Amino acid sequence: MDLDTFERWMDERQGYDVKTILAYLRTIKQFIKWVEEEREIDFTGPETITAGLIRDYRTYLAIISKKEPATINKALQVIRIYSRWGVEEGAIKTNTALRVQYIEEPLLAPKSLPEDYVDVLRDAMKSESLKKRVLIEIGLGAGLRVSEVTNLRISDLKLKKRGGEIRVRVGKGFKYRTVPMAPDLVELLQEYLHGRTDKDGYVFLAQNTDHKMSTRAVQKMVENLRDKLGFYFTYHTLRHTYCADLLNSGMKITDVAIVAGHLKKNGMPNIATTARYVMSNQYELAKAVRKMARWRQKRAGQNKGDEEI
Structure with missing residues (x-):
């Protein structure tokens, strides 16, 4: 069973977008390469995969390659999808990949920009072109993904004095x-x-063309901005910031899920995805630890003063 058939299955049967398909193919090819080069096993298809082999690969990614848990779990997810394809095609009877657990990690909020970073970004945009300002503000004020921004047409906009709407015709x-x-x-x-x-x-x-701006051009714009500003963010970080700010401002989680496009196949809000924004992110945890350190220093100073008295 070749990967071309797997690719068609992801496209025609699962409805994955092109970017996802390419990422999944890249991941499964890396797994196959490891099986053949590191374990010296001839990989013939899903029937080659065993639970033990996947566990060894999980260990390899964690210990040898020093991959982050999210990266390892994504690889395990793709192997599960590949094995599920094998079951549907009749190559194997059961999906043995389901027997291998993901690496457990704290569920933190997606990385968003702190309020002071947003202020710095907006101040910097005052000296940039109007086009760049609009691109940044659509990310912060509407939470569009970069592919949704580049595919946006004028007819998708409803602009009124008291507000407006953006119709995202083909989201994720x-x-x-x-x-x-x-x-x-x-x-x-x-x-x-x-x-x-x-x-x-x-x-x-x-x-200087009538062709749409490429996603790479938007990403390059962000790369130049972060080099200038001195802190890391991507265009998708703006979307995370938008979702976090909606929740922090008091918007119902179901409503945030709808405007963010966190939807199930039946159109109902996918609350589990949106709920991540309620959690603390790494920046907030670090801020809390620094606050604790200042509290300890203050307490130590008070105790020293009490002893002198």
């Missing part, structure tokens, strides 16, 4: 959603689109 997993916009983002978009006559054209065009 081919999910449609409507995202409300605050008046300040609407005003910025109106300013940016002033004079455009191509009502169904892409909102963000590549430089």
Whole structure:
């Protein structure tokens, strides 16, 4: 059973997007390479996989390759998907990959920008082009993924004085959603689109062309910004910040799930995905530890003063 058949199954039967398919193929190829080179086993397909082999690979990733738990668990997930394909195709009877546990790790909130970092970013954008400002504000104010931003058309926007809407026609997993916009983002978009006559054209065009801006161009813009500002973030970090801010401002978790596109296949909100934003992130945990250290220093000073008295 070749990987081309596995690729078609992911595309036609599972409906995965191109980016996900390529990532899964890359992951399973890395596993196959390890099996053949490190274990010297001829890999013929799903029937080659055993629970013991997967456990050894999990150990290899953790101890030898020093991969993070999230990376290891993603590899285990892909092997499970590959084995499930083997079951559906009749190559194996049971999915032995299900017998191998994921590595347990604390469930932290996705990395979002602290409030002071957002302020620094917005201050820096005042000296950038209007196009770059709009790209950043759509991430912070509407939570769009980078692929959703580059595929956005003018006809997908509803711009009104008191607010507006963005129609995301093809989100992750081919999910449609409507995202409300605050008046300040609407005003910025109106300013940016002033004079455009191509009502169904892409909102963000590549430089000096009528073609849409590439996702790589957006990512490159963010890379240049973070080099300039001195702290790390990606365009997806803006989406995480948007979701976290919605919850912190008091929005119901079901509503956040809807506008963020965290939906099940039946269209119901996927609360489990959105609930991660309620958890503390690594930055907040580090901040809490620093606060504890200051409290200890203060307490030690008070105790010393009591002894002198």
